[in-house]
Amino acid sequence: MSVLQTKGLTKRYAGLTAVDGVDLTVETGEIHALIGPNGAGKSTLVGMVAGRTEPTSGEVWFKGENVTRLPAHARIRRGMAYTFQITSIYNQLSLLGNLELALRDSDPAKARAALDRVGLADRAEQLAGDLAYGHQRLLEIAMGVAQDPTLLILDEPTQGLAESEIAEFNALIASLAGDTTILLIEHNMNVVMELAHRITVLETGAVLASGAPAEIKANPEVQEAYLGHADA
Amino acid sequence: MTRSIALHLGLIAALVAAGLMLPAYHQGNLARILVLATYAMGYNVLFGYTGLLSLGHAMFFGAGMYGLGLAMQHGGVPALPAFGIGLAAAAALSAIVAMLALRTIGVAFMIVTLMFAQSAYLTVLYFGEWTRGDEGFVLQQATRQIAGLDLTNPLIRYYAALTVFTAALVITARMMQVRFGHTLIAIRENEERTRMLGYNTQAHKFAALVISGTLAGAAGASYALLFGYVGATFTSVQYSIFPLLWVLLGGAGTTIGPFIGTLFMFYLIDTTSGFTNAYLMIVGLVLVLLTLFARAGIMGEVRKRFAPWLP
Numbered sequence: 001m002s003v004l005q006t007k008g009l010t011k012r013y014a015g016l017t018a019v020d021g022v023d024l025t026v027e028t029g030e031i032h033a034l035i036g037p038n039g040a041g042k043s044t045l046v047g048m049v050a051g052r053t054e055p056t057s058g059e060v061w062f063k064g065e066n067v068t069r070l071p072a073h074a075r076i077r078r079g080m081a082y083t084f085q086i087t088s089i090y091n092q093l094s095l096l097g098n099l100e101l102a103l104r105d106s107d108p109a110k111a112r113a114a115l116d117r118v119g120l121a122d123r124a125e126q127l128a129g130d131l132a133y134g135h136q137r138l139l140e141i142a143m144g145v146a147q148d149p150t151l152l153i154l155d156e157p158t159q160g161l162a163e164s165e166i167a168e169f170n171a172l173i174a175s176l177a178g179d180t181t182i183l184l185i186e187h188n189m190n191v192v193m194e195l196a197h198r199i200t201v202l203e204t205g206a207v208l209a210s211g212a213p214a215e216i217k218a219n220p221e222v223q224e225a226y227l228g229h230a231d232a
Numbered sequence: 233m234t235r236s237i238a239l240h241l242g243l244i245a246a247l248v249a250a251g252l253m254l255p256a257y258h259q260g261n262l263a264r265i266l267v268l269a270t271y272a273m274g275y276n277v278l279f280g281y282t283g284l285l286s287l288g289h290a291m292f293f294g295a296g297m298y299g300l301g302l303a304m305q306h307g308g309v310p311a312l313p314a315f316g317i318g319l320a321a322a323a324a325l326s327a328i329v330a331m332l333a334l335r336t337i338g339v340a341f342m343i344v345t346l347m348f349a350q351s352a353y354l355t356v357l358y359f360g361e362w363t364r365g366d367e368g369f370v371l372q373q374a375t376r377q378i379a380g381l382d383l384t385n386p387l388i389r390y391y392a393a394l395t396v397f398t399a400a401l402v403i404t405a406r407m408m409q410v411r412f413g414h415t416l417i418a419i420r421e422n423e424e425r426t427r428m429l430g431y432n433t434q435a436h437k438f439a440a441l442v443i444s445g446t447l448a449g450a451a452g453a454s455y456a457l458l459f460g461y462v463g464a465t466f467t468s469v470q471y472s473i474f475p476l477l478w479v480l481l482g483g484a485g486t487t488i489g490p491f492i493g494t495l496f497m498f499y500l501i502d503t504t505s506g507f508t509n510a511y512l513m514i515v516g517l518v519l520v521l522l523t524l525f526a527r528a529g530i531m532g533e534v535r536k537r538f539a540p541w542l543p
Contacts, residue, residue: 015433050428076430088425090418101418106411161516 001064003028003181004049005153008081009058011205018044020205021058026047026151028211031182033192036202037225042185043085044152045202049183050082063150083157085185087136091129095120095139098128102143114146115139118172134165141169145176152176154184158191165231170194193217201225205228236487236543240405243488244398251390259390265491265498266393267454268474270400272482272490273465274447275475277404280484281413282440283420287342287472289448291329293323294467295354296449298363304375306362312378315453322449324444327350330441334434335436346469368463376460396454397491400447407443407489408543417442420485421450437440446477483524483531487543492530 011019026032034042039078048051049060052073053217059068067075071193076082090098099111115121118138128139137160144152154173158166166188173182173195186192192199193213200210201222209219215224250262270491278284299321302310309317333344357365376383383389409412419433427433449469459512465471475490482493500518504511526533535542 052424052428060442070430072427073430073432076428082428084425084428088422088428090421092421092427093417099412101414101426104411104430147429 001028002026003063004183005061006045006049007059007061009045009048009060011041011048011053012055012056017205019048020183020199022202022205023091024200024207024210026181026183027198028181029178030197031195032175032185033184033186033196033199034202035186035189035199036208039204041205042202043155044205046082046155046183046185047107048151050080052082052086060136076147079151081144081147081149081151082153083140083155083221085155085159087140089136089140089143093128094125095131096115096124098139098143099146102146104147111146112146114142117145118142119168134161136164137161140171141172144171145180147179151181151183154182156185156187158186158188166191235541236405239542240401240487243491244394244401245470246389247394247397248421251387251394256386259386260410261498261502262392263393263458265375265494266390266397267451267458268478268498269491269494270397271448272453272475272478272494272495273397273404273487274444274451275450276444276479276484276486276490277407277416277447278444279476280479280486281408281420282437282444283423284437284441285342285476286333286345286441286471286497287469287476288329288345288347288352289445289475290467290469290471291352292322292326292445292448293452293455293471294352294454295325295445297462298356298452299449299455299467301369301371301456302362303370304371304442304533311376311383311457315378315457318453318456319446319449322452323446326445326449327438328440329445330438334437334441346472349467349469349472353464353469355465356464361460363464366464368461368465369457371460371462373460376457384456384460393458395449395456397532400450401487402444402492403447405543408487412436412439417485429505477519479528481519482534483529483535486529486535488530489529489531496530530543 002025006022006024009019009022022045032232036042044053048055051070059066062078085142095115096108096111099114100106103110112121112124115124118141120135120138128136129140141157161169170191196213199213199216201208201216203225208225209216251259254262275289278286296318300314300318303314303317329348329543333341336344356363373384381388383392416430419436423433478493478497479490481496483489500515501511504514528536
């Protein structure tokens with residue numbers, strides 16, 4: 001069964017079509033990577049999935065329910081979690097405070113456990129704004145993971161992370177696989193190839209190809225459009 | 233948590249004692265400060281905790297004041313139910329304003345609230361036959377009593393003011409301990425993040441504005457009842473700016489900051505106007521110095537430097 005399905009999802013901004021009739025299906029438990037050159041419409045697409053952006057036309061189905069008209073917070077309550085491309089945390093609150101809000105639960109033990117998962121438990125009392133960038137990134141991912149979502153949407157999670165941090169990130173995401181379905185926008189092809197079960201390639205707002213990593217790698221159109229110059 | 237309860241109880245206890253010990257002049261001042269601090273606390277719910285800057289809170293203060301005043305003056309309603317009418321008027325007005333103004337954010341929100349308040353002020357003037365406009369009207373001494381207690385008696389008036397203040401303090405302090413209050417702070421800190429964590433931020437902002445406006449209305453109704461005067465000045469833009477100043481001075485987003493700010497500003501004006509006509513210059517200078525060196529306000533600085541646990 002698919003967790004998420006978009007049907008003809010389209011977004012037009014005055015004259016520019018950012019996303020053009022995308023049919024995307026994300027199966028339960030898979031890690032689905034969304035790749036494509038800058039401006040291909042990846043963030044706009046997941047924005048429409050999460051309810052941040054209103055589609056011009058088309059539908060979003062989540063767990064068998066048409067959620068196209070639901071506001072973002074209602075979709076999150078139904079089991080989506082979303083991490084921003086540009087780190088978005090509560091700088092003036094402690095890490096615990098951040099997690100308590102993410103958990104919608106003020107039990108500090110649960111918040112600590114969630115921090116422990118990304119190795120930030122020893123900084124629980126610090127202000128989130130005082131963390132190094134990589135740690136802020138991990139905190140944001142921890143906030144998404146802590147919600148125990150059915151579908152975790154990660155918009156370029158490894159952007160700005162060091163190699164060692166990327167390895168930790170990969171391990172964390174791999175540990176979620178099976179229970180949590182993950183929709184991942186990612187530029188780092190090593191991360192994509194290591195984690196993804198399926199890859200969808202977007203170009204100029206439309207799906208160019210979709211399939212297993214090996215198929216995508218072998219696809220000449222994809223190589224032409226994207227892989228060739230992004231990861232030579 | 234316990235330190236915070238001790239702080240609030242200590243403040244209330246000190247104010248109870250002050251009512252008996254202060255000379256008449258300062259007792260009268262403090263009664264007025266307590267009512268105005270209630271107004272500031274209401275303002276703080278929206279500005280300090282939710283991060284929404286309103287430039288029109290005088291309309292809510294005025295809704296409480298005129299709701300009570302008109303009901304007593306023209307409807308012959310006794311003081312206690314008239315107080316209820318004042319609260320209801322403020323709650324209804326803030327719900328209407330919230331529905332419309334919360335479609336905007338930032339500067340637009342400031343302008344929209346300012347415009348609504350200006351309309352409220354002009355409405356008061358327009359119905360001058362009933363409101364007596366700028367001149368205002370005085371509530372008859374004989375009608376200003378609740379359950380046989382004469383609210384024109386200075387001591388009773390003081391404790392009535394303290395009762396309203398205490399209720400508002402308990403409500404806001406408690407609110408900030410529970411999830412609802414934490415969510416308001418989350419909205420202030422990062423609204424989009426909060427929305428994308430599954431919180432209905434719009435509904436929370438609506439509730440915050442209604443609570444804030446109703447507390448302001450409670451202060452307005454109390455002011456009319458305790459000091460016996462209802463006038464259009466209290467709905468003017470000046471009275472929308474005052475709570476902003478009090479809260480900024482005392483410490484936005486702290487429970488007792490609004491009281492400290494109101495107290496400080498009241499006595500700053502009172503003291504300086506005692507020895508010079510140019511007292512507003514001194515007041516202005518002090519305000520500039522405070523904003524330069526204590527940007528978080530008095531209690532905000534205390535929290536930053538000495539007591540991070542301060543609610």
